[in-house]
Amino acid sequence: MTETVDRKTPAGEMVLSLRGISKSFGAVSALTDIDLDVHAGEVVALVGDNGAGKSTLVKTLAGVHQPTAGTITFRGQPVTMTDPSAALNLGIATVFQDLALCENLDVVANIFLGRELKPMQLDETAMEVRSWTLLNELSARIPSVRIPIASLSGGQRQTVAIARSLLLEPKLILLDEPTAALGVAQTAEVLNLIERVRDRGLGVIMISHNMEDVRAVADRIVVLRLGRNNGVFYPDATNQELVGAITGAVDNSVTRREERRHAEQQLSEGGQL
Amino acid sequence: MTGNVNDNALPAVMLDRSDERLKHEAGIGGAVRGFIDRVRSGDLGSLPVVVGLVLIWTVFASLNPIFLSSNNLVNLLFDCSTVGVIALGIVCVLMVGEIDLSVGSISGFASAIVGTLWVNQGWPVALAILAAVAVGGLIGSLYALLYNRLGMPSFVATLSGLLAVLGMQLYILGSTGSINLPYGSAMVNFGQMLVMPRLLAHVLAVVPGVVMLATGIRTISRRREANLSAPSLGSIVLRAVATTLVLEIIVLYLNQDRGIPWMFGLFVGLVMLMNYALTRTQWGRSMTAVGGNREAARRAGINVRRIYASAFVLCSMLAALGGVLSASRLASASQQAGTGDVNLNAIAAAVIGGTSLFGGRGNAYSALLGIIVIQSIANGLTLLDLSSSLRYMITGGVLAIAVIVDSLARRSRVSHGRA
Numbered sequence: 001m002t003e004t005v006d007r008k009t010p011a012g013e014m015v016l017s018l019r020g021i022s023k024s025f026g027a028v029s030a031l032t033d034i035d036l037d038v039h040a041g042e043v044v045a046l047v048g049d050n051g052a053g054k055s056t057l058v059k060t061l062a063g064v065h066q067p068t069a070g071t072i073t074f075r076g077q078p079v080t081m082t083d084p085s086a087a088l089n090l091g092i093a094t095v096f097q098d099l100a101l102c103e104n105l106d107v108v109a110n111i112f113l114g115r116e117l118k119p120m121q122l123d124e125t126a127m128e129v130r131s132w133t134l135l136n137e138l139s140a141r142i143p144s145v146r147i148p149i150a151s152l153s154g155g156q157r158q159t160v161a162i163a164r165s166l167l168l169e170p171k172l173i174l175l176d177e178p179t180a181a182l183g184v185a186q187t188a189e190v191l192n193l194i195e196r197v198r199d200r201g202l203g204v205i206m207i208s209h210n211m212e213d214v215r216a217v218a219d220r221i222v223v224l225r226l227g228r229n230n231g232v233f234y235p236d237a238t239n240q241e242l243v244g245a246i247t248g249a250v251d252n253s254v255t256r257r258e259e260r261r262h263a264e265q266q267l268s269e270g271g272q273l
Numbered sequence: 274m275t276g277n278v279n280d281n282a283l284p285a286v287m288l289d290r291s292d293e294r295l296k297h298e299a300g301i302g303g304a305v306r307g308f309i310d311r312v313r314s315g316d317l318g319s320l321p322v323v324v325g326l327v328l329i330w331t332v333f334a335s336l337n338p339i340f341l342s343s344n345n346l347v348n349l350l351f352d353c354s355t356v357g358v359i360a361l362g363i364v365c366v367l368m369v370g371e372i373d374l375s376v377g378s379i380s381g382f383a384s385a386i387v388g389t390l391w392v393n394q395g396w397p398v399a400l401a402i403l404a405a406v407a408v409g410g411l412i413g414s415l416y417a418l419l420y421n422r423l424g425m426p427s428f429v430a431t432l433s434g435l436l437a438v439l440g441m442q443l444y445i446l447g448s449t450g451s452i453n454l455p456y457g458s459a460m461v462n463f464g465q466m467l468v469m470p471r472l473l474a475h476v477l478a479v480v481p482g483v484v485m486l487a488t489g490i491r492t493i494s495r496r497r498e499a500n501l502s503a504p505s506l507g508s509i510v511l512r513a514v515a516t517t518l519v520l521e522i523i524v525l526y527l528n529q530d531r532g533i534p535w536m537f538g539l540f541v542g543l544v545m546l547m548n549y550a551l552t553r554t555q556w557g558r559s560m561t562a563v564g565g566n567r568e569a570a571r572r573a574g575i576n577v578r579r580i581y582a583s584a585f586v587l588c589s590m591l592a593a594l595g596g597v598l599s600a601s602r603l604a605s606a607s608q609q610a611g612t613g614d615v616n617l618n619a620i621a622a623a624v625i626g627g628t629s630l631f632g633g634r635g636n637a638y639s640a641l642l643g644i645i646v647i648q649s650i651a652n653g654l655t656l657l658d659l660s661s662s663l664r665y666m667i668t669g670g671v672l673a674i675a676v677i678v679d680s681l682a683r684r685s686r687v688s689h690g691r692a
Contacts, residue, residue, distance in 0.1 A: 129499045
């Protein structure tokens with residue numbers, strides 16, 4: 001029991017704190033009154049159904065959207081982010097779902113894109129060394145940093161995208177569906193990567209639809225439903241609790257399906273006997 | 274264990290050679306094998322255009338031996354420089370995946386401006402040229418405005434620009450229709466006669482090799498210091514010596530006649546400058562990134578609009594400069610300047626030289642190589658006394674082949690993971 005209590009009070013300082021964040025697009029309220037806290041060295045998973053507002057929230061934190069109401073406190077200071085580079089400069093890095101890598105450029109060029117060393121005479125050697133350092137810190141397995149992104153696998157691209165987000169020494173990393181397009185082994189590697197990022201003392205917000213992945217790495221699970229907070233859970237929460245919070249009812253299509261399968265299983269077991 | 278490590282010795286595994294899955298090629302043989310590998314996977318670079326050039330020259334030389342005479346080749350270089358400068362601007366817009374169809378009109382307009390201001394209004398020639406190039410830049414910034422703020426596709430914006438700018442050219446030339454530039458003036462001499470002193474040409478031909486050697490050695494020592502793999506000294510020396518040798522032979526051959534035109538020197542200088550800007554500066558990296566994946570570039574914090582604007586403005590300014598050069602070459606600013614095939618020759622040159630129409634892929638040297646191909650065809654057919662009808666057909670065919678090679682190579686790159 002004590003272990004659970006420990007996990008509920010993370011030791012790291014508060015990195016990000018949202019209070020009453022709302023965002024509306026015309027008549028549609030995408031986010032209403034969202035509260036969210038992230039501490040250093042903590043992985044917070046953001047889960048919710050389609051249209052729950054996860055991506056809108058992440059885009060708000062990345063500076064892509066500006067909130068209609070509410071305050072964002074980053075490392076103790078209230079902040080407003082007018083564009084993506086403002087968020088980057090504050091120390092909030094985002095790995096978007098589509099990774100946003102340039103396939104025609106090599107790994108080094110992608111990691112340093114927009115942040116090249118010596119703009120008038122690119123310092124390729126220093127950039128390559130730094131790229132290797134970043135990738136090795138993540139124990140990444142990239143054969144060469146001088147090959148174009150086009151020749152890398154999905155997991156390797158995810159690694160490059162995460163390494164790039166670490167370049168500016170951020171305090172908070174946002175990962176939008178980092179495992180959505182990946183195979184079993186690559187998913188495991190990315191989850192390892194997320195743990196390594198957390199162990200470096202960074203705050204991590206991760207969006208995922210995959211409950212297994214969420215349980216595997218998250219310290220806290222924040223559920224959004226229809227643009228509102230709908231509960232905070234810990235990895236030891238049951239699947240039923242989580243699904244209930246996500247879909248908004250204990251009786252829903254997911255539970256009904258499970259009950260039906262359960263009943264069918266019992267029936268077939270009964271038939272065998 | 275620690276006591277045995279020699280500080281000067283390289284660690285057993287270099288930073289970028291620790292993955293056992295990667296094949297490593299070392300030395301001169303490795304460089305050759307690497308080149309063959311790249312070509313087979315569709316990363317053709319300048320290979321098709323070099324092969325094409327050899328073919329074209331062989332055919333024309335066998336049909337008319339005058340074609341390869343140094344006198345004719347010097348003429349060829351004079352002709353290359355004007356449209357070549359325009360093609361260099363086209364490389365810029367193609368890099369970001371856009372197009373400028375009005376470069377011909379802009380060049381014609383620029384020559385008309387120089388003619389009017391200099392000959393009719395009595396401005397100093399330098400100021401007139403500066404004004405023409407500035408007007409080119411203004412037109413480019415208008416395209417950038419239409420593209421960035423109003424979302425007008427560059428294809429349409431520059432197509433309407435083609436007509437509008439042509440109209441302005443006709444308007445300022447007015448009733449006279451053409452303005453003759455005075456023979457014997459510095460500007461006309463530059464376009465028709467001025468060549469480098471022989472010795473200077475030979476000295477300049479050594480420069481690329483020396484620069485290659487110097488940067489190569491610097492790269493090797495810096496990479497060794499950083500514990501990265503480095504190319505072998507042998508391959509760099511070989512490349513530098515080969516380049517110098519080829520350039521010296523060209524200079525020696527052309528010096529048998531008048532020599533290297535200063536105008537061509539200006540063109541090559543601009544090409545080298547552009548090459549540096551595209552490959553070794555943050556701006557060039559951003560251009561490639563925007564051409565490859567615009568959204569990714571935007572999210573990386575690159576000011577995408579500014580990059581597009583720089584491409585359009587640079588293209589229009591170079592087009593204007595090309596127009597000024599062709600006015601000095603023809604010693605006139607006429608209503609015909611910049612019309613006809615100037616537009617398509619410039620675009621064709623960039624594409625034939627290996628700059629992709631799909632954006633994010635290309636280099637400055639493609640303007641140089643491409644325009645030599647195009648002018649060789651024009652020049653060869655003129656020597657054979659064939660009409661321009663045939664010239665258009667053949668140039669069109671070569672352009673089609675170049676685009677086919679580009680698309681096929683692109684498909685092959687995708688399947689080989691080199692896109």
